[in-house]
Amino acid sequence: MDGPVVVGDYALVVDARYGSTVRMVTERERPAPIRREAIRLLPRRRPVPLGRSAEVAALCRAVGDGGLIQVYGPPGIGTSTLIRHVASETEGAGVVYLDARYRETDDLAQEIFEACYETGGYVPSAAELRRLMAGVAVTVYLDNADLTRDQIIALADSAPDATLVFTGHQRVLLGDDGFALEVGGLDRTTGMELLARELGTLPPSEEATAVALCDVAEGRPLPLLRAAALARAAEDADIRLPRPGHVAELIPLVLGRLDEPATNALHLLATFGAAVDASDVRGLTGRADAAELCDRLVRLGLATAEEGGYRCLPDVFPLIVQLRPAPFPADQIWHYYATWLNRPGTTPDQVAVRSRVLERAVELTLSAGRPDAAVRLARAAEPLLARSRRLDAWARMLGLGYKAAEAAGDEGAKAYFLHEEGVRSLLRGRRVVAAMLIGAAFQLWRVLGNEHGTAAAQHVAPFLPSPSTPPPVAPGATPDSLAGQNSLAGHNAPAGHNPPAGHDPVAAHHSMTAHSSLAGHGSSAMPGAAPSPASHMASLAPGPPPPAPVPTLPSLPAGAAATNASAAGAMPHTAAGVATHGSAAAGTAVSGAAGGLASTVVGAGLAAKTAALVGLVVALVIGAAVVNVASQVITRQGGPSEPTGLAGNWSTGQGPVTVVATGSDSYLIKSRCDGDLNITGSGGSYHAQVPVHDRRCTGSVLGTATLTIVVTPDGSTANVTATSQVPSFECFICGRWTRMPSN
Template sequence: MEEEDNTVGAPAGPERDVSADGALGGGPYSNTSASTAGSVIVGDCSVVIDANLTSTVTPLEPQARPHPVRRDRAEPLNRPHRQLQGRAAELAELGEAVRAAQDSGGIVQLVGPAGVGKSTLMRHAARLLAPGPDGALFLSAARREVADLAQEMFEACYEVEDYAPAGRDLRRLMARVRMTVYIDEADLTTEQVAELADMAPQATFVFASRDRLPGDVDVVEVPGLSREMALDLLVAWGLRRPQHQGKLVEAHDLCTPMLGRPLLLLRAAGLARIESSDEPTVPRPTDAEAILQRLFDRLDTEQQNVLRLLATLDAELSPSHVGTLCGISDPIGVCADLTDLGLVQAEERGYRIASDALDEAQRRNRPFPAEQLCDHFSRWATLPTITPTQVVWHGAALERAMQLAQEQGVPHVAVSLARAVSPQLARSLRLGVWIRVVDEGRRAAWQADDERAKAYFTHEKGIQHLLTGRHVTATAHLAEAAELWQQLGDTDAADATRESMTAIRSPSGTAAGVSVLPGAADAAGAGAATAASAGIGCAPWMLIAILSALFSTTLVYTTHNDEPRKGAQQTYVEEIGEARQRLFSGQLIYTDPHSMGLVAGAQPRRFQVAIRGAWRQAKPGEEQAPVKAGAQIGVKLHCSGNVRCTPLSSERQNVLSRSDKATWTWALSARDAGKASVALTVTAYLGDGNTVLVEKPPQMLSLDVAAAPSDNSWYSWITDLWRWMSNAITTLGGIAVSLSAIAAAVVMLVRRRLPPADVADNGTPQPPRGIRRRLRVPPVRQTRPRPVHPRRQHTEVRTSQPNQRAAAHREPRE
């Protein structure tokens, strides 16, 4: 996505005298003459393209290949901009880095967040900085394959028509080219950057992206503008500078939530112009989301309809298509007004919606009808005045229209659109776009159960594999297409498909586009191609051809016994290559670590990662980055130091289409306050195995772990006092209970050690101490003395009974 510039005046859009699709100056179908039929040369093959039939491939002799002629120098073909403001230091730093890279080799990277002005700085650098000896070139890598970027570089340096050299020839032709290549929106993997740099080893590459590239790269960071520079930029965009000190402070406060990003400041200026009845002034401080919503509320019907269209396609679209589909007479004027508001961004040949305005536009509007979009583009692409270059410019919009048709349940219109644009894309030599459109056409054909479309797109898929050197899979697809044509009774198409299979082997006996002896798998494929091209007839020579193919296969297996698994290995490599081609650019959304509020020793906080097939606006507290999707994705969060990560979801999930979404969650906790870091790794796998298709370089995220907060408010003081008193009472109660238990134990011990009470000398029992007052000893009754008689002995017994009863009272106590 191109970012809005920080220039003086409104950003420039496509010029009116430039014909992007016929359209900037006239109707949508006016341009130079071109036919959908034609032929191109890709590597060692000649491809004949017919819109009514399928493509056919024949091998070329070496002497029949084109001989490109070097141009004097490459020129950056990017739209002009006005003078930069507030970026002199960054431009000078970038110039020094580029000069050092031109002298000693290397790669320069421009890094900064979305909306900070990287694209504008790159465009000015391509025009203002000293180019290489062979010139300078500006390219955008948004939704483009490395092979398509390499073809653009080749065409900028050489004069030749309808020719795309193979990998080895391209490296030979570009080996001594010393130009400076500025590539914007270069959210590429490390492998893709290395592959692109290897195409032109003496060229200097400058990449602009949000994330840093690993390795030996000279990085130039683009920060947000200072408050003074941001205020100057607002004034340059037509706002009156505040004179009162209080208003000046408010203006400075406005720049703080805008983070010094020109795109957000442009919206603030646009809102001030709309809402001010007299001379517009800097608006009061508010957040960026509120400004965006207020801008949407102020749009008129035409502007809302244009945003609805651009949000539906989420791709660059020329003004002519905007005017035709939205039914407005001045599409350039409407798009320019939306650009001044920061809702739409001017691209090379058209306009597209700003990425952070996409979600709001989609929330407020229904998608455009897919039938209307596909019908419009189908009629436009088949007009004789439309060139392949014009069609490939709108490749992303065409791809999205076909996806939308499948989502809305009308796959037949997607089939029609893919059939209409496929020949033009093949002639454009941008194989990446052509491959993606053919893939969408195949999916739509199977969804619509269109047998002829199945055969057509299966044939074209086989041709694509053949041109990219995947001969085993090419043989399989072409054989399947021939069978489908045969079942439909179309013998001419079946014969044409079998004829293309013969191109898998060149007349010299080597595979087309390959300079080494093929393995057993290719020999088997060649044998199948020979048999298929001959047909299953009754003539003896046909049988001889089949036996010869089988004999050659056996001979290869016998001769090359030192490489018994070379065919299987090549099949494996081609399977990986095909799976990588099916990958597309998705969106990685993850929790902003600085917004988590991680506190040492507190409850864990959730950290979420989502991968979406389609892009949406990142919400507050989120960060986003591009990522490869279209496979099974594994996401890992590596924590170190005092941070602990607990996974709460599966490590691997599927994100196979643009409508898919997968979410990963972790619980993060920290022991101590201070700085910490975590690393986020995203990996795309081949199927459900462990073979890695592509892995995004680890994304290092810094964390600020705060200490436990201390609250000094009056309510907190009362709460703390009550908590202290409760704890004190509880503690004292515990102490009292403990002391009581100790005292009881001491008393019991003392009582157990006291001696038993003694009986008085007169025989009167001594009552226990505790009951002495309650125990009454019965008095001893005295009797008169009588004469001694034998029965008087009983008197002593009677007098002793009270003492026995007293003793009986004393025994239980003791």
């Protein structure tokens, strides 16, 4: 749509060249939304979840009762499959299914509103939205909604008569907030049924292996799906499942079966870390069969098909990094999306669906040393995001654009992004922040002698708190002489006037935010409490994305495609050195603090030193959906020893670990963070519930992890895995442990 977008009491006139403007709308001009007769926004169908009849029944009863409902469980346990199935089967007044990944509550509320109404390009105010949604008894399913309790309740308040069902990894509903349903692992019988369904038939000769695989998988469907995929991909006519001790090596074994086109497609998905539309995969890879390639990756358990496209699964990422150390070419990404955004047929709604992918495209272009190209890409995307009525996604792109403009030294682009964020803040009712940003943009426009920019800022001025009027700008004035002025008066610097080198008018404007003229205009901000324009813009950019590939990781050995599933440890891999490259911490590396379930983000130069620390380490990557369980295979140290259960000294990738027997089926590991960590089990299978920390064990406990240790029959090695409901959880000591000889 090319006309104005009505947001609350304002009509937004998007101007991608000189800066957007607003005007007040009358009641006659305000769109009159019309409720849809049929509200059916359903997910794509997936196979019926096996072994979930009790959970399906419980969820259906809860939906019938209405209110807030959370379905939660560790990653890969099947929460998405469960609510997709129930959403597809739900009958009644209306059903809306949305993927909430990377989306804020205001944008989600707008999407729910648009699913229920023909809106005419209208974004109602919070109060008007509640009025319009009152009486709309729709059932809304929000998948991947790792939101806080307050965010969920605020979203529910925007649709007071809706039933809201959402998934997450951690329980957030408390007491009388609503109904919470925990999803646990599949039992052995269901696991066997899942394997049989995926294989078509389960030969009697493989039943014992299937039973063992189900036990090792601990009820998680994904390892079983990968095991079945590996068996299907084998060249032998007879179905042969991988051995239970090789579950930790399933991903590299499956990767070894991929041909070059499929590997290239997976590399692209991993580079973005978000759902990529099949048409974009086709355009970026040049493969006409891109959709078929991505569907194959889904069947192999390497990717997932979502409403927005295809996404690489988190625990696949470190392995594809080893195969392709360099990111997908940034210039190719930039050129493709710049061309796509400028096509006449590209719609705001298409851009909104791709908002996270476009953010990554800007970040990748910036990281590749092309800030000028990143600025152009952000400027091409943000007007369409503004017209899409997704004001939160618009804000993130503005933050990234400003960051790119700073890197490029493009003062005009900085002024433009400041102006646009000022307009967006005004639309959101943040008039003091809007005045600060529009004032900063105006100062830059004046210094640059841009009459169109100053005119756009002056057009917005009547809707802002009125600052005091400074004296006119004399010819030859400098930014220093303007630093104390916060006016949108029509006085421009002479054309061609440039600021002195090294001066930042935006930073200088920080001193202007404390003016008493900004107080008392309906904002909670006190005079002087507002951040600088630059820091405000920095806060808009999205958090660290999934880490870009790191070239220092070792490659998979040559001939990996010929690796047999029975060759234990034939594909060594490590994810301990995966670094995060994001908008907030470019070039940092993830490393655990020794002696407990702790984590921190440290400088890249410290990664090698930290990797040598001794102890039990589980790392959490702050703000980045990276890897659920990262594993590593280490070199055997010393000769074999007599099996002694779990007790003894073990060599791990982080150093030695000593396990002490405290009873017939109980063991203990010393942890610096938490003291004694208790492990129980027998017969080669051991488990522990352990805390997950942050900030080198100094912060609060973020959650718990389930540690599973499976010792081989000869007692010489052990496979270690861990799962957690903590987002972006990563385990550094998971994988192969080797028993060290007794002294």
